Amino acid sequence: MKSATIHxxxxxxxxxxxxxxxxxxxxxxxxxxxxxxxxTYLLFEAxxxxxxVNGIKKEIDDHFSEINVSHLYFAKKSLRKIVRIxxxxxxxxxxxxxxxxxxxxxxxxxKESGIPIRRNAIIHNLYHSQIKKIRTVLSxxxxxxxxxxxxxLDELMENYK
Numbered sequence: 839m840k841s842a843t844i845h846x847x848x849x850x851x852x853x854x855x856x857x858x859x860x861x862x863x864x865x866x867x868x869x870x871x872x873x874x875x876x877x878t879y880l881l882f883e884a885x886x887x888x889x890x891v892n893g894i895k896k897e898i899d900d901h902f903s904e905i906n907v908s909h910l911y912f913a914k915k916s917l918r919k920i921v922r923i924x925x926x927x928x929x930x931x932x933x934x935x936x937x938x939x940x941x942x943x944x945x946x947x948x949k950e951s952g953i954p955i956r957r958n959a960i961i962h963n964l965y966h967s968q969i970k971k972i973r974t975v976l977s978x979x980x981x982x983x984x985x986x987x988x989x990x991l992d993e994l995m996e997n998y999k
Contacts, residue, residue, distance in 0.1 A: 872926070879930040891936055894927050895943055902947050910958045917953075917964055920944060934975050935983055941972045942990045949994070969994065 842850075851859065867874040883890040901920045906912040924944055928937040945968050948955065955965050969991070976987055 875926075876930050884931075887931065887933060887936060890927075890931065891939055894924070894940060897923065898940075898944060898947060902951055905951065905953070907951070907953055910954070910961065913953050914958060914960050914964075917948065917961060921964065921968070934979055935987075938972055938975050938979065938983075938987045941968050941975075942987065942994065944968060945972075945994050946990075 851862075854862070863877060867877050879890070883893075898920060901916065901923070905916040921944070924940050928940060931937070945965060948965060953961065955961050972987075972991055976984055976991065979987070
């Protein structure tokens with residue numbers, strides 16, 4: 839079966855009644871956890887972005903508290919999991935400022951966790967890839983926001999050297 843284009847789907851959805859749209863959304867939510875999470879964001883959290891960001895930060899804190907630092911292998915696995923979670927929630931939001939804020943928060947938490955970033959090449963590269971993503975997204979933001987987030991990024995880089 840060939841998938842329809844977004845344009846075709848949009849046209850078809852515009853012809854449906856409200857009850858049919860609700861039924862389709864609920865059916866879509868049953869199939870994948872990510873669909874359900876996205877619908878939850880759109881319905882309950884999209885109107886309160888700061889609350890959404892704070893909730894994600896609490897989740898990041900919880901994951902950092904569970905990291906097994908006895909061996910860097912386990913720490914690396916946990917850090918990759920946290921980055922996957924951040925990527926997923928950034929996709930849901932679609933807001934560049936949310937993405938920058940979450941990535942900066944991750945880097946700060948990583949530095950404060952006591953995990954030796956420089957002792958493991960993979961963790962070192964993970965940290966630098968987040969810094970690189972922050973810079974990329976930061977360049978697309980409004981100048982006032984760029985200034986605010988740039989200070990946080992400079993702080994990360996200053997303490998790292």
